[in-house]
Amino acid sequence: MRRVSAQWASTITTTHTIVTDVVSYLGESERLATVPITAGQIVYDATARGQRRCQITVPLIDGGTRWDPGSDPRHPLASYGQRLRIRTGVRHPDGTAELLEHGQYLVNEVTVDETEGTVNVTGADLYALMEQCRITENTLSFLPTGDSYLLSTLRLTYARLNVDDTRILNAGWTDEVDDRRTLSAPVETPEGADRTPILDSLCAAWPAQMYVRDDGLLVFDQAITGPAATPVARIQAGTTGTLVTRGRRAARQRVYNAVYATGINPDTGAVRARGSAVKTTGPLNVRGPYGWVSRWYTSPFLTTTAQANATARTLLARGTLYARTEEITAAPDPALQLNDTVDVVSPGGGTFRGLISSITLPLTAAGGPMALSVTNDTPE
Structure with missing residues (x-):
């Protein structure tokens, strides 16, 4: 839960005014303009790679300013690296506004309706910057020859997404978190390859979760496998x-009750570690009426039985989270x-x-x- 003032809880449960501030930037820091909006929403999805997206409606003309970007690459709503920083919150009974950071969004698509007098803008999670920046070459002198990186150690930490870097990770590491795990395996980096599946594989083997937080940093954080003991x-x-x-709502499609994790030698393909985790109690018991619904996971990062079992347990916890959903x-x-x-x-x-x-x-x-x-x- 985002940090709020002591007034927040009482204001939310009474009649109040919603306050939203949208500011356009070119790149990370060049402020362009405050954007007026007449409607909009932010959609978050924990199962997506890019976990957030936004949609805003802007008046075509407001106070003499025309919000149609046309062919101007520096217009606040153009899609040449422009970002929308969104803060939204409430106005308290005493008249003060409390705005909370809700992230930065890469302007992705703009449509203009001159009849309605509106400009509709969709914004993508900054994760799109990394998805679209495919691997181009391997030129770092400390790496082994060939087309792969050898990652002997990976830090569970933060990485900026605006660094001009064609390596497997968009670097710019900080030492805010220094939780090291040994994951010795070559990571294939052929030209034109998407770097995000490699990071997904690392996160599954760690285990960790990867997402862009409100301040625009890419985060590698502890994996979430179930509710906390105390609700927020x-x-x-x-x-x-x-x-x-x-x-x-309940559905079988996203639920599995058995996981088998296998570590392989990337050079020979030989199996060097096996692990598993299954549900043996409750309504998802593999020997109960639900049946045996398996997921198989293979990774070069699993080198020991302990690692393979730990990964299987984490994947199983994620796979059973969606057994019951309240909408x-x-x-x-x-x-x-x-x-x-x-x-x-x-x-x-x-x-x-x-x-x-x-x-x-x-x-x-x-x-x-x-x-x-x-x-x-x-x-x-």
Whole structure:
């Protein structure tokens, strides 16, 4: 949950004004203009590589300024590296506004409707910068010859995405976190290759999660495998609550109850480690009516049985999170973020504790309530 003032909780549960500030930058730091919006939303999805995207509607002409970028590469809404920094929040009863950082978005697409007098802009997660920057060459002198990097150590830390760097990782490391794991294996880097699957493989073997946080940094953080013991918020029905509607969804497609992890020698293909994890209790028990639904994972980074078992356990925990999902709408609360643990409470449905896996957050009052997906393994 984002850090908020002591006033926040009481304001969210009473009638209040939504306040949003959108500023356009060229690159990371060149401020271009404050952008007026008439509508908009941010969509978060914990299962996507780029976990956030935005859509805003801007008046075509506002105060004498024309917001159609046309062919001007330096226009605030052009798609030549322009970024939208979005802050949104509430106005408290005392008149003060409290705005929370909701990230930076690469201007991805702009459509102009002169009849309606609007400009519609979609913005992509900064993760797109790395997805689109494919590997071009291997020229670092300390690397072995050939077409692969040998990563003997990887730091669980942060990396900037604006560094002009064609290597496998867009570097610019800091020492905010220094949690080292030995992952000895060559990483293939042929020309034209996408670097993101390599990072996905590293994160699965670590295990870690990778995402771009609100300040635009790429984060390698501890993997989330289940709700925390204490929720950060209680979304409930009633006159003092924020819950509007609540429903449930369940599906087999994203749920598996057995994982087999194999470590291979990348040079010979020989197996050098095996690990597994299975659900043996509860409704997802592999020997119960649900059946045996397996996932197989192979990586050159798994060199020991202990590593393979640890990876299998992490993947199994992720695979069972989606056994039960609550789809809810509630009064917008910009303090909530992906993977927050919350309690959903209503008289008919009781209490359900889970992780927020998706958020659709309106940026104006006309956008109505926010939509949340809260998910967790079915109780034993």
